[in-house]
Amino acid sequence: MSDFDYGNARLHAMKARLLSRRTLEGLAETGSVPGLITALTNTAYREAVEAALARSLEEPAGLECLAEALRNDLVATVGKARVFFRDKAGELAALVLRRYDLHNVKAVLRGLAQHVPANEILASTLPIGDLRPADLAELARSANFRGAVDLLTTWAVPLSRPLLELRARRRGEGADVPEMELALDRWHLQTARRAAREAGDEGKTYLEALRLEADAANIMTALRLVGVTEAATTLRAHFGTGETTVLFIGPGHIPLGLWAEAARQPSVTEAVNTLAGTPYGATLRGAMEKYATANRLSVFERALMRQQLQHAVGFFAADPLGIGVLLGYVVLKTNEVANLRAIAQGLMLGEKSDRIRAELMFAD
Numbered sequence: 618m619s620d621f622d623y624g625n626a627r628l629h630a631m632k633a634r635l636l637s638r639r640t641l642e643g644l645a646e647t648g649s650v651p652g653l654i655t656a657l658t659n660t661a662y663r664e665a666v667e668a669a670l671a672r673s674l675e676e677p678a679g680l681e682c683l684a685e686a687l688r689n690d691l692v693a694t695v696g697k698a699r700v701f702f703r704d705k706a707g708e709l710a711a712l713v714l715r716r717y718d719l720h721n722v723k724a725v726l727r728g729l730a731q732h733v734p735a736n737e738i739l740a741s742t743l744p745i746g747d748l749r750p751a752d753l754a755e756l757a758r759s760a761n762f763r764g765a766v767d768l769l770t771t772w773a774v775p776l777s778r779p780l781l782e783l784r785a786r787r788r789g790e791g792a793d794v795p796e797m798e799l800a801l802d803r804w805h806l807q808t809a810r811r812a813a814r815e816a817g818d819e820g821k822t823y824l825e826a827l828r829l830e831a832d833a834a835n836i837m838t839a840l841r842l843v844g845v846t847e848a849a850t851t852l853r854a855h856f857g858t859g860e861t862t863v864l865f866i867g868p869g870h871i872p873l874g875l876w877a878e879a880a881r882q883p884s885v886t887e888a889v890n891t892l893a894g895t896p897y898g899a900t901l902r903g904a905m906e907k908y909a910t911a912n913r914l915s916v917f918e919r920a921l922m923r924q925q926l927q928h929a930v931g932f933f934a935a936d937p938l939g940i941g942v943l944l945g946y947v948v949l950k951t952n953e954v955a956n957l958r959a960i961a962q963g964l965m966l967g968e969k970s971d972r973i974r975a976e977l978m979f980a981d
Contacts, residue, residue, distance in 0.1 A: 620705055624710070635949060666683075715747070723798050725742070725759075726762045738757040820940070832897065840879075843888045878891055963976065
């Protein structure tokens with residue numbers, strides 16, 4: 618029996634419990650956040666919603682109650698996958714779920730730097746990776762983000778390594794949180810790519826997912842740099858070089874030099890034209906019309922998320938007996954939760970149901 622057989626069978630059963638497009642679009646008709654919460658008690662979210670209702674001090678239950686239910690359900694379902702896989706499959710699964718450790722450490726560092734209360738920091742974490750709720754609570758109570766890094770080092774957590782290396786390079790000056798986040802992303806991509814290659818054929822799908830993840834991040838970095846006249850000066854002060862390549866992670870499918878070229882363009886339109894020949898050209902061009910109206914880079918981020926969603930669905934077919942099933946499930950479940958949050962937000966703002974449905978994201 619393959620190392621993936623048992624886990625993938627469980628994930629396919631969990632995938633069958635995801636809400637259908639028809640159900641999600643119907644939830645946009647519930648009229649209010651309390652109405653949405655009530656409707657969710659008739660779905661796979663019943664247990665999480667009822668637990669959140671029991672703890673809720675809101676009357677009637679509102680966004681905070683729903684946010685807690687969605688968070689706890691995501692942690693319970695995706696976190697369950699940790700125990701489904703053994704041996705080499707377990708090692709790859711742990712790498713896939715390590716993205717949540719990165720998310721959590723970034724959330725803690727960012728919150729501590731901004732003096733956010735520990736309970737608010739913890740509300741934005743998702744204890745699915747190796748760092749458990751008690752670990753995150755202790756990190757969130759650190760005096761400052763430097764103390765949190767020291768604590769991670771004391772625990773010998775692997776992702777403390779890039780933070781220590783950054784601290785050593787910036788001795789006497791100190792590193793800020795954005796630099797730490799970049800160091801974490803680069804370290805994760807580098808170590809995960811190495812592990813995926815060492816896994817041979819079983820790691821090919823994960824390697825492709827890492828490339829897509831890197832490319833999406835680099836596209837948004839390039840677009841944010843467009844028209845920033847002081848970028849070279851700021852980079853030189855932080856990194857000792859004015860080259861924008863220090864801000865990109867990779868490699869993905871696209872050479873870092875092309876990202877730098879896109880970032881140097883005088884307008885977003887010209888940056889998109891620079892990337893026209895890449896696998897993301899059609900996606901970016903398709904988002905240009907909406908960007909021209911909204912003038913928000915989040916339009917491109919959303920378009921890229923949709924493309925990644927399509928790839929995730931493809932992982933089920935491309936790698937049905939390997940890590941592709943976990944990769945696909947994580948993206949689909951995360952997208953479902955994002956859709957439910959979008960519905961709640963729309964209902965709270967009093968938007969019409971057709972407007973809410975237009976904001977939902979589905980795989981073809």
